[in-house]
Structures are given as structure tokens and as C-alpha cells.
Amino acid sequence: MPRFVRATLALHGLLLLGLLVWPAQWPWLLALLVANHALITGLGLWPRSTWLGSNLRRLPAASSARGEVALTIDDGPDPALTPRVLDLLDAAGVKATFFCIGERVQRHPELAREILARGHELQSHSQRHRHNFSLLGPRGCAKELEAAQRSFEQVTGVTPRLFRAPAGLRNAFLAPVLHRLGLQLVSWTARGFDTRERDPARVLHRLTRQLRAGDILLLHDSNAALTLSGEPVVLAVLPELLRRLRTAGLHPVRLGDALALAPDAAAAKPLAAPALRRPASPGAIASKFSPPSSTA
Numbered sequence: 001m002p003r004f005v006r007a008t009l010a011l012h013g014l015l016l017l018g019l020l021v022w023p024a025q026w027p028w029l030l031a032l033l034v035a036n037h038a039l040i041t042g043l044g045l046w047p048r049s050t051w052l053g054s055n056l057r058r059l060p061a062a063s064s065a066r067g068e069v070a071l072t073i074d075d076g077p078d079p080a081l082t083p084r085v086l087d088l089l090d091a092a093g094v095k096a097t098f099f100c101i102g103e104r105v106q107r108h109p110e111l112a113r114e115i116l117a118r119g120h121e122l123q124s125h126s127q128r129h130r131h132n133f134s135l136l137g138p139r140g141c142a143k144e145l146e147a148a149q150r151s152f153e154q155v156t157g158v159t160p161r162l163f164r165a166p167a168g169l170r171n172a173f174l175a176p177v178l179h180r181l182g183l184q185l186v187s188w189t190a191r192g193f194d195t196r197e198r199d200p201a202r203v204l205h206r207l208t209r210q211l212r213a214g215d216i217l218l219l220h221d222s223n224a225a226l227t228l229s230g231e232p233v234v235l236a237v238l239p240e241l242l243r244r245l246r247t248a249g250l251h252p253v254r255l256g257d258a259l260a261l262a263p264d265a266a267a268a269k270p271l272a273a274p275a276l277r278r279p280a281s282p283g284a285i286a287s288k289f290s291p292p293s294s295t296a
């Protein structure tokens with residue numbers, strides 16, 4: 001359990017004790033409680049925070065030392081964009097990680113399987129990409145993640161091991177659900193805001209201004225902003241981004257390879273098993289890249 005969450009639980013105990021000992025001081029105790037919860041909410045709106053639980057923001061040291069970076073592509077599969085993104089990646093001989101939405105995987109099963117067949121990785125971006133995801137309680141959060149795991153398993157036979165929260169926003173209920181499902185939270189090092197920004201040069205700048213080995217870069221293969229000439233921004237950015245990575249001597253890899261995750265056993269098993277399989281001890285995944293004590 002992260003130190004901040006432990007401290008929060010301890011604070012709740014102390015406040016309760018305070019209420020029993022000094023009941024007249026309840027307004028101050030309540031104010032402390034409200035401040036604590038405001039802080040939790042604030043941390044949930046900070047996608048790269050590790051205060052609410054383990055959060056992969058860069059590749060592990062061993063992977064960085066090999067000059068690796070990870071290209072991650074969110075929100076698909078999308079019948080108009082995903083095939084074109086796949087073609088651009090193929091042309092450069094690059095493998096990426098697609099954080100797909102469970103509902104879309106069910107709607108476009110052939111595309112989800114195509115992503116895998118072309119050597120890329122599929123991971124979970126929740127079942128419905130709800131915009132109020134960070135406001136869900138423990139049950140709502142579990143439902144979203146479990147439904148996504150089932151969608152991926154039914155369509156591809158592969159159980160996701162990594163999870164990216166919709167818009168990167170979350171709350172304190174997410175970490176225990178991730179732990180139970182054997183999922184590791186992944187955010188990013190840099191994102192281009194390519195669903196909002198129409199200027200490919202600015203998207204590229206955001207992704208590459210501090211480019212270095214170990215970076216996890218985020219683009220989207222759905223809901224793309226359009227350039228002034230009407231081209232989806234991601235398609236305008238990707239070839240130049242891949243060229244810059246090559247020039248910088250960086251090698252794009254799938255996250256699972258960078259993290260040395262074992263190939264998913266479910267791929268060899270019959271499809272559509274109704275029960276969720278727990279692929280591995282989440283501690284084993286987290287320990288590969290979580291500094292033992294840092295909460296930075």
C-alpha cells in the first residue's frame with residue numbers, strides 16, 4: 001500500500017479518536033477530513049502521480065539502458081484510423097502497445113486481432129472509457145476493469161496485464177482493483193494531446209522536446225484532431241516521430257517486452273472462458289520498476 005494511502009487511513013483513525021475524546025472540536029476534525037479528501041481528489045487528477053499507487057511513467061532502467069522507448073496508442077480500435085496507424089508502424093518496422101477500449105474491441109474484433117497479428121500488444125483502457133471514471137466507487141471501478149478483461153479475453157484470448165486510466169484520471173479505489181486483477185497502471189512520460197491539438201508540429205514538439213531512452217509516448221488512434229488540411233493529426237505526426245526516434249538511436253518496443261512480462265498463457269488456452277484469470281502476482285510486475293520506498 002502506498003505510504004500516502006497508509007497515512008490517510010491512519011489520519012481517519014486519529015480523527016475518529018479525536019471525535020470521541022474532544023467531540024466539541026468536530027468542525028476542526030471535519031475540516032481536516034475534507035482537506036485530506038480534497039488532496040486525494042487532486043492527486044487523482046494528476047495522471048503521472050504515484051501517490052495513489054504504483055504508476056509506470058517510464059520504462060525500467062534495464063530497458064532504458066538498451067536505448068528503448070515505448071510508443072503507446074490509446075482509445076481504439078477504430079475502423080478508419082487503426083488500419084492506417086498499423087500501416088505506418090509496419091512501414092517503419094516498429095511495434096507498439098495499443099491501450100484499447102473493451103467495448104470497441106467487442107465492436108471491431110477483427111481489428112483487435114489484426115493488431116495482435118501484426119506483432120503489437122493489446123492492453124486495457126477500461127471497458128467504456130467513462131468520462132466519470134475517476135468518480136466511480138470501488139464496485140463501479142471493478143465492473144469497468146473486469147468487463148474489459150472479459151472483452152479482451154473473449155475476442156483475442158489474451159488477458160491484459162497493463163491498464164491505462166481513461167484520460168489518466170483515477171481515485172484511491174483503483175489500486176486495490178488493479179492489484180486483484182493482476183494489472184499494472186501505466187501512464188506516460190510525454191503526450192502530444194493529439195485529440196485536441198490541430199498542429200502536428202506542436203504535437204511532435206510535446207512528444208520529443210525532452211526525448212530520451214525510457215520514454216513512454218502517448219498518441220491516439222481514435223477521436224483524432226484534424227490538421228487544417230483535414231488529415232488526422234496522428235497520421236501526420238507518426239512518420240516524423242518514428243524518424244526522430246531512429247535518428248536519436250532509440251528503439252521502440254512493446255511495453256510487455258520492456259517490462260519482461262511473460263507471454264500471456266491465455267493465448268494458448270481456449271477462448272471465452274467466463275472467469276477472470278489472474279495472470280501473475282501483481283507484486284512481481286510492480287517490483288520490476290517500483291522504487292521500494294520513493295513516493296515521488
Ligand SMILES: [Zn+2]
Pocket residue numbers: 074075125129165166167
Ligand atoms: Zn483514452
